[in-house]
Amino acid sequence: MKEFDSPIFRDGNLLILAYDHGLEHGPSDFEENPESADPRNVFETAKHDAVTALAVHKGLAETYYEDYSEDVNLLVKVNGNSSLGERDDYYSPKQCSVRYAVKELGASAVGYTMYAGSDYEDRMWQEFREVQEEARKYGVPVVMWAYPRGNGIKISKYDGRNDTDVISYAARLGLELGADVVKCKYPGSKEGVEKVLDVTGEMKFVMSGGSKRSDEEFIEDVESVIDAGGNGLAVGRNVFQRSDSEALLDELEEVIYR
């Protein structure tokens, strides 16, 4: 079933450069490094050998990917939302069909955000089902952004970054629902990652980069993911919010594909 050979994996691991911030957070995320507002600059960055996939939304793929298709593997994020609206609970609508992503845009993989714990969780499961089965049809892997959030997650559990139980459950859902890669908040320690990996079977696991922090801390976290048996990283702001990301990507390459 899952026998596709996808270029988003390198020796079984992966580094996703995520650039969905203009849609999810708005232009404010570009302020620290104004050059990052221009997609071309981020597509350029994605040429680095450490990066196995660039995750963007449909519009950026349509406009820019053609010029980079030789050097960059495309992961189209098929849902997402803006932070302009006030939702009663977390939900992320679909804005690209899998067919369009793969056949028209040239995607090597698709991504889907799942808010387990939200009042819209059930609806998202159903939408994920369609995405997942369509992805199988086209033979591309599915990356689940596994973000437990919303009314179902108790206050004390809300900060998914720290509560390993919630992260583990959300990650397991990725396996049960048919994701190939699950992207989770870093659970705080190597032990936390191990606990998550205990329940995710043969699915790939990458940590999400989160907001920008010091290089030392960041690299350390990635290392502990790899040490625990995880498969890499999805990173955005920690890379594109600096003008010189080359060095950091070099380091990540060494850590992830050592």
Added chain:
Amino acid sequence: MKEFDSPIFRDGNLLILAYDHGLEHGPSDFEENPESADPRNVFETAKHDAVTALAVHKGLAETYYEDYSEDVNLLVKVNGNSSLGERDDYYSPKQCSVRYAVKELGASAVGYTMYAGSDYEDRMWQEFREVQEEARKYGVPVVMWAYPRGNGIKISKYDGRNDTDVISYAARLGLELGADVVKCKYPGSKEGVEKVLDVTGEMKFVMSGGSKRSDEEFIEDVESVIDAGGNGLAVGRNVFQRSDSEALLDELEEVIYR
């Protein structure tokens, strides 16, 4: 109409090993026996001759079934939900199409949870209709997890395990709506099972294993199901929450297919 020959029946009876707990309850169900978190271990257990079908969700079937297709019959549970969300009433979204379950995953049967009595009962009937008719198209039997629950079930009736009237009604709905097998809570006694079987016509009846309890009690309940004319058991935690399940399955085999 219902003339399919399905490997999930052995001499007309069946034992379903249900392993949907990672999705329905989360990793906490694996704590008693940490090895149960790894799907391979449960797929191994399912090779026992007593087990006529292994019930799992799409993702586990995709990842692991290929290696076990010679020895295990696959029952794909096509709906389910997590316990991370807080629903206003019971509902279980669909996360696998019947076509995908049968044609791509190799399922010999499909399963669907029906929460009769919930505010979402009507919606689930409609979704069940589609599942049922599609299953007929592919010639596989449909197992209904018949769980009466929710706002429509009065407080006193809530514990379906004890209220035979509610179990009977829910089981009858299985027959009326076109299920081939109905999986119900054990109604507390052989007499209870007989009362249920009075209204279920020629549909198959299996009791659900429920939470783990002593082997004696458990085997006794299964025996009374068979004695009353029922057809077997769907069991999960009582099997996979112990490291040595061989002996128990041997005993069950004797009881169910005697």
Added chain:
Amino acid sequence: MKEFDSPIFRDGNLLILAYDHGLEHGPSDFEENPESADPRNVFETAKHDAVTALAVHKGLAETYYEDYSEDVNLLVKVNGNSSLGERDDYYSPKQCSVRYAVKELGASAVGYTMYAGSDYEDRMWQEFREVQEEARKYGVPVVMWAYPRGNGIKISKYDGRNDTDVISYAARLGLELGADVVKCKYPGSKEGVEKVLDVTGEMKFVMSGGSKRSDEEFIEDVESVIDAGGNGLAVGRNVFQRSDSEALLDELEEVIYR
């Protein structure tokens, strides 16, 4: 358009034996005559020449009709609901497609419950539209269970059995929306039936049997329907809740097809 020749009519009249109680009311309706819980017994009863159609839900048709197809005409009820749920207003979901009823189950007609006056009336009109147009495609008549109920029906009008105006309106809706037969509560008198028939044009009219009552009263009501120009009866409990229904059906045969 409506030129189908349907076996559910005998000399233009009809007697529908309705056996949807296990789904609509649950097993409690079988208590008075426990044998009625077994569908075979009711299928047997339906062989009586007085009965032009047996109305059941999908599951019973699937399981039992094959053995009776020579002697019984099948009317599949395509919607229905259980009394386990607590709805905010009357609604009856669809649980069988017309295609499935006709092509797979062998139905000679389909039935649909319409709750005019409910908050869900508009939704049911739309679902009825699909059922009706699909039935035309397959050339089978549509019987509307015309049951005005719900928030739109004023308290004083609620008991549709007595309020001829409400019954008349609901029956007329059957004609306007394209039903071939309308099944209504008995409006209390021959005059009441005549008033209803004044507005139903060339559509067939049958009274619904209602809860069990004395044979004399019951036969008298049916007679007044026929006298007024109506077309027969849909009966359930008055027949299957007695072990010997032969005599009653003989009498009904004389009244309806005289």
Added chain:
Amino acid sequence: MKEFDSPIFRDGNLLILAYDHGLEHGPSDFEENPESADPRNVFETAKHDAVTALAVHKGLAETYYEDYSEDVNLLVKVNGNSSLGERDDYYSPKQCSVRYAVKELGASAVGYTMYAGSDYEDRMWQEFREVQEEARKYGVPVVMWAYPRGNGIKISKYDGRNDTDVISYAARLGLELGADVVKCKYPGSKEGVEKVLDVTGEMKFVMSGGSKRSDEEFIEDVESVIDAGGNGLAVGRNVFQRSDSEALLDELEEVIYR
């Protein structure tokens, strides 16, 4: 685009005999002239040369139109609602597909009620879109019953019969959304009609007959519509609630096609 030649126009004008009252208002509208309850009588009336189209719902068309297809042009009203329900705001569900109306029933035109100003306005626009585009496919004109109503229409504006601004806006929506004929309340005077016609471009305009009133007043209103440049009338009760409608139709013929 709009080049169909439709028999519902006579010298560019039209008189629609509307007979949807059994569905919209119930049998009470037939009380003044009980013969009007029998659709045959109204189909007979529609043979008058003044009448260019008879507007009925699906069921009446199915049952009776075949016998009148030589003499009467059929306009199938594809949505409508009963007055049994209590809606939170105005809405009219679809109960006939355009395909069915044209291909199976022989409709020369279709009609759709639009409640601009209702909370369901947006939903009705979307349903109108489908109706309108399907009607184009079959080459039949679309008549919009343009009835501004509901929460969006301020109390003072509610009586659309008098508020020319509201009628004008609703009529313009007919033009903008692709109706071929718009049917509006009479705006009280010839000047009112002119004001409406100022904004309806090349779309046809007919006034709706409204409740029954004196022949003089009624004819006068129709005359002012024609004088202002309007195209005719849709009339129901003013015709069928009298036993002798011949004379009135003769007069209307002279006024409308003079």
Added chain:
Amino acid sequence: MKEFDSPIFRDGNLLILAYDHGLEHGPSDFEENPESADPRNVFETAKHDAVTALAVHKGLAETYYEDYSEDVNLLVKVNGNSSLGERDDYYSPKQCSVRYAVKELGASAVGYTMYAGSDYEDRMWQEFREVQEEARKYGVPVVMWAYPRGNGIKISKYDGRNDTDVISYAARLGLELGADVVKCKYPGSKEGVEKVLDVTGEMKFVMSGGSKRSDEEFIEDVESVIDAGGNGLAVGRNVFQRSDSEALLDELEEVIYR
């Protein structure tokens, strides 16, 4: 992907004459210049060489475009709403399919209003997705009316005309979701436009004309858009609410295509 050659661009810039006011605002917008109520007059105006596209709704395109197809490029606005209804938050239903717009009406482009920040934002994203992908199929560009509005936009941010941050985010969404042209409120200054253009990559940007104001002010705003690197203007009332628009269009032509 985006390699269509569209006549709505002239030297890379564009001037859209928008005439959706009869639908969006009603006939009151025609009062200042009553001739503007007749679509023919506005279609005539659109022949001016400065105008690269006329934006109208389906009905006007159907009725009038045939006579102007040689001289005018058609942009069909596929959603819109009336101001008769009272919505709980901003929403704009679809009333023309892209297929119909392009294949039947001859549209060279389609337009869609997106209310980012509304409670219906997510629903509109999904509808936009379908519109956008269908437009790609037919090879026509998509113009997004990017109007941030509704409960999600804080009071202080509500007047999108002044808050450059909100305009920037909404414009960026156009790029991310796959629009080819974004139409935004004028952000008050050339600097404001530049700020927006910093984040819109290679997507085209036009300012919306807004309500009528002095020619000097208006031209100045357009000039600053062009100076900042923007691509033109979508204008309605500032043109059609005057009887002599020739001179203004001459001026705009010089500014936009200099």
